[in-house]
Amino acid sequence: MNLLTAAWVPIQDKGLYEKITVQQLLCGEKERDICLPRDDMELACLQLLSAITQTLFTPENKKSLGKYVTQPLTPEVYLAAIQDKLNWFDLDHPDTPFMQFRGVKSTSATPMNKLMAGVADGTNKTFVNPQGLIEGLCHGCVAIALFNAANNCPSMGGGFKGSLRGSTPITLLIKGKTVRETIWLNVLTEETINQMMPWYEATKDQVPNYLTPINKGGTIQSSAIGLLRGLLWQPAHFELLPATSEQQICSCCGCNEQVYTGFNKEKFSYTIEGVWPHPLSSRIFTIKAGNKKEKFPSFTTRAPTWTHMSRLVVDQQTEKGGQQAAPVIQQARQFIASEKMQLIVGGYRNNQATILERRHDLFSLKQGWTEHGEVIHRLIETGLSYKQCLINSLIAFKNGRKKSKQYEEIKGAGINLVQNAEENYYQQTENLMQQGLAQVHFEAPEDDLDALQQQLKSIVKDLFNQATAPYRQEPKMLKALAMARRSLHKYLKNLEPQGEKNE
Numbered sequence: 001m002n003l004l005t006a007a008w009v010p011i012q013d014k015g016l017y018e019k020i021t022v023q024q025l026l027c028g029e030k031e032r033d034i035c036l037p038r039d040d041m042e043l044a045c046l047q048l049l050s051a052i053t054q055t056l057f058t059p060e061n062k063k064s065l066g067k068y069v070t071q072p073l074t075p076e077v078y079l080a081a082i083q084d085k086l087n088w089f090d091l092d093h094p095d096t097p098f099m100q101f102r103g104v105k106s107t108s109a110t111p112m113n114k115l116m117a118g119v120a121d122g123t124n125k126t127f128v129n130p131q132g133l134i135e136g137l138c139h140g141c142v143a144i145a146l147f148n149a150a151n152n153c154p155s156m157g158g159g160f161k162g163s164l165r166g167s168t169p170i171t172l173l174i175k176g177k178t179v180r181e182t183i184w185l186n187v188l189t190e191e192t193i194n195q196m197m198p199w200y201e202a203t204k205d206q207v208p209n210y211l212t213p214i215n216k217g218g219t220i221q222s223s224a225i226g227l228l229r230g231l232l233w234q235p236a237h238f239e240l241l242p243a244t245s246e247q248q249i250c251s252c253c254g255c256n257e258q259v260y261t262g263f264n265k266e267k268f269s270y271t272i273e274g275v276w277p278h279p280l281s282s283r284i285f286t287i288k289a290g291n292k293k294e295k296f297p298s299f300t301t302r303a304p305t306w307t308h309m310s311r312l313v314v315d316q317q318t319e320k321g322g323q324q325a326a327p328v329i330q331q332a333r334q335f336i337a338s339e340k341m342q343l344i345v346g347g348y349r350n351n352q353a354t355i356l357e358r359r360h361d362l363f364s365l366k367q368g369w370t371e372h373g374e375v376i377h378r379l380i381e382t383g384l385s386y387k388q389c390l391i392n393s394l395i396a397f398k399n400g401r402k403k404s405k406q407y408e409e410i411k412g413a414g415i416n417l418v419q420n421a422e423e424n425y426y427q428q429t430e431n432l433m434q435q436g437l438a439q440v441h442f443e444a445p446e447d448d449l450d451a452l453q454q455q456l457k458s459i460v461k462d463l464f465n466q467a468t469a470p471y472r473q474e475p476k477m478l479k480a481l482a483m484a485r486r487s488l489h490k491y492l493k494n495l496e497p498q499g500e501k502n503e
């Protein structure tokens, strides 16, 4: 199956599930949303489509990208572009199969479960495919799963390498009005690539590492990896077993096709020095003794995606370090002048090879965000500081107060209400924070920020009351409760704008 010519892109058209070709998509013949039962697979599918489009058509500058965004390709242009790339995208190629290596040796085949993040890693999670395990994947789904495992997932364990971005990077895509537009908005122009990757010209003619493999145990400088080679980087040695001769139901999309039921994998280690600047990732860095250390942000706690927004879209630098927005965002700042920009943000939270959670969120940013990153920062800080008031007051309830010169001792209630309250806070404020980002008047944000503060304040008070309600009748805890409530009011007051502090 060749990804450049076969119908493998899963879409839904008037309620009917259908697979179309990349040509149909880029030529604007079908403008429907990608449709798969798992949102991580949908995201990986969009990512793969952008990588394919980047491979076939790298626009020279803003103007030529604009043309691609507004005008669908003609079939002639598409067919001419794929000719010399066909052997990059053939899933069953005799020598250089897509994102695989021939001759991978393993004592037994690995079942397909292992290729789907979070299905077979032993923990019980609600997002596991409802049908249970993955028995077989169709051509399209297996290509997406291979790409996802190579780009977005932890490695298969010791001796296997993970993606160029580390184990579970946050991926960010700009969302257009149609899938076609989305794909193009995540393709970089040569202008942008030259800025993010000064070695672009010198590495322009490289092919993927599954065509010209790297040496086992070798060391590679990230600056020796060109854009397309990096986008299609296969960190691990995998080889699919041949597809079944009979048609079966695909465990992911549910189509009836020949399916792949397993793959061989072989340990293969090497070292990459330096961080490769991925188009869909922001980077955070620290500077110590003049040395810059970079990494890709990922979801490491339960804190929701909005808490990461500042480091995903705002550039910032101090002497100690900073953050740089993803190259697609840098490009969009000059490119998208419309009233708002929509972002798709996704990724996994993991504990080593185990996926604990997956994220897929949609954010809007209103016009003005490019010049007013500090407003995004303030919005998020506001959301976080109100949460902290709640947490600190509940810690006071649990621990009480030690005796000091000024105060007598108050015995703590000894009950930990923090984690629940924190989760409830995040749940109840999610929409509010998303709306805040989508609607704040970036030029004059004070009224919006004030309104947000008032809403957050009332949520915090309610959550405090809710959390402590069961202990209101406990005589032994009354003092701790009263003290915790006083602390809460003090913390909340500290967050009020200056003029209102002494009301």
Ligand SMILES: [Zn+2]
Binding pocket: 137, 138, 139, 140, 141, 142, 250, 251, 252, 253, 254, 255
């Ligand atoms: Zn499928």
